[in-house]
Amino acid sequence: MGIVLQADTAELEIQSKQPVLAILTVDDEIQMFRGNRSNFADLIQAGGEHGFIVYVVTVKQLKLTRKQLDGFTFDASTESWVMQKFPFPDLIYNRIPLREDELLPEVKQKIAACMKNPRVKLFNPAFFNKWSLFKWLRMSKSTQPFIPTTRRMLTQGGLGKMMIKHKFLYLKPISGKAGKGIMTIQLQPEKPLPYRLKIQADKKSITYNCGTINKLWVRIKKESTGERYIAQQGIQLASFNERSFDLRALVQKNQRGQWDISGIGARVAGSLSITTHVPRGGSIDDPEKLLISAFGHEEARKLLVKTHNTALTIAKQIERGSRRRLVEMSLDLGVDQEGNIWFFEANAKPMKFDEPDIRKRSLDRIFQYGHYVLNKKAGKKGAV
Numbered sequence: 001m002g003i004v005l006q007a008d009t010a011e012l013e014i015q016s017k018q019p020v021l022a023i024l025t026v027d028d029e030i031q032m033f034r035g036n037r038s039n040f041a042d043l044i045q046a047g048g049e050h051g052f053i054v055y056v057v058t059v060k061q062l063k064l065t066r067k068q069l070d071g072f073t074f075d076a077s078t079e080s081w082v083m084q085k086f087p088f089p090d091l092i093y094n095r096i097p098l099r100e101d102e103l104l105p106e107v108k109q110k111i112a113a114c115m116k117n118p119r120v121k122l123f124n125p126a127f128f129n130k131w132s133l134f135k136w137l138r139m140s141k142s143t144q145p146f147i148p149t150t151r152r153m154l155t156q157g158g159l160g161k162m163m164i165k166h167k168f169l170y171l172k173p174i175s176g177k178a179g180k181g182i183m184t185i186q187l188q189p190e191k192p193l194p195y196r197l198k199i200q201a202d203k204k205s206i207t208y209n210c211g212t213i214n215k216l217w218v219r220i221k222k223e224s225t226g227e228r229y230i231a232q233q234g235i236q237l238a239s240f241n242e243r244s245f246d247l248r249a250l251v252q253k254n255q256r257g258q259w260d261i262s263g264i265g266a267r268v269a270g271s272l273s274i275t276t277h278v279p280r281g282g283s284i285d286d287p288e289k290l291l292i293s294a295f296g297h298e299e300a301r302k303l304l305v306k307t308h309n310t311a312l313t314i315a316k317q318i319e320r321g322s323r324r325r326l327v328e329m330s331l332d333l334g335v336d337q338e339g340n341i342w343f344f345e346a347n348a349k350p351m352k353f354d355e356p357d358i359r360k361r362s363l364d365r366i367f368q369y370g371h372y373v374l375n376k377k378a379g380k381k382g383a384v
């Protein structure tokens, strides 16, 4: 009896030491929970390899006073998601997929409660909005050189003033993603219809030429459907086979708790698109190849190092500006035809990178950083 009891206690102890990470999302009437299921399944698998128990939990299932929670795991043998009980998590990884969901009062409250709760550490508190990012990056001399001139698009007068200095502008919804709602304006004063407005449609862009800024403004207002927008200096991106490309850097905290580059990918624009998004006809390519073709070997090597360092500087400043603990972000960076690097946006919930090496590293890093955070926490407890 005594021996059995000992064995039981030992097992319990081992179990309780296994770190637990819950992937936070919102529930869904039809499919139980929302979010990228294959990403969640990959996280569960990678977590297992790093000694973690990983499961999906919805905001509703996350009850902060319980010892156990209902959650979902992926059963590979039946290829289905099953609900079961799991231990309360040490770490919560926020992957709520949509901004709208994150703004629901019950979701906001739960996230705020998680941030205050000493039992859990929350990874990635919320989406960024494009305007805040620019405010934060303007605050530091280290990041100022990389940000295009950016204003909120509030009035026709304001837009007109911006166009005196910048003949090429990007208009972007503050809470946008995946190229939705993006427009460009090109001012060509010598033409009879000098204002050229391009609007991103599914895979192509639609062009309107207008004679006056009044007409341009009416059209923009009609297209922007009440969304808040920023107007931004347009950058003439470097190109490959006459297609613009930009860079995507994935920046994550590593096993020492420091910001680190997990990978840099490149996206080449579709021939008819004003953005480089893959669903809009863009394609994935190798940054080194593209940079060599645009700038030659030596300059390309320097640019890659510069991109690496710039991405780290920007990530640190975003974390400082946001006054929140962040774990990862992806950065959209442009390289102009002169070889200057420009910041376009940061995503607090990076999409899956399709490059296999970056993908693998990105999954591993979540858990390596997870171990770091939990060891630090345990260390602190011991010292007190």
Ligand SMILES: Nc1ncnc2c1ncn2[C@@H]1O[C@H](COP(=O)(O)OP(=O)(O)O)[C@@H](O)[C@H]1O
Pocket (backbone or CB within 6 Å): 148, 170, 172, 176, 177, 178, 179, 180, 182, 232, 233, 234, 235, 236, 237, 245, 246, 274, 275, 276, 277, 332, 334, 344, 345
């Ligand atoms: N100021 C700009 N100058 C040139 N290209 C831009 C500019 N802003 C955005 N782009 C292009 O459009 C893409 C989408 O812009 P981004 O700000 O990332 O919006 P989204 O949230 O829709 O991804 C960028 O990756 C880049 O290719």
Ligand SMILES: [Mg+2]
Pocket (backbone or CB within 6 Å): 178, 179, 332, 345
């Ligand atoms: Mg983007």
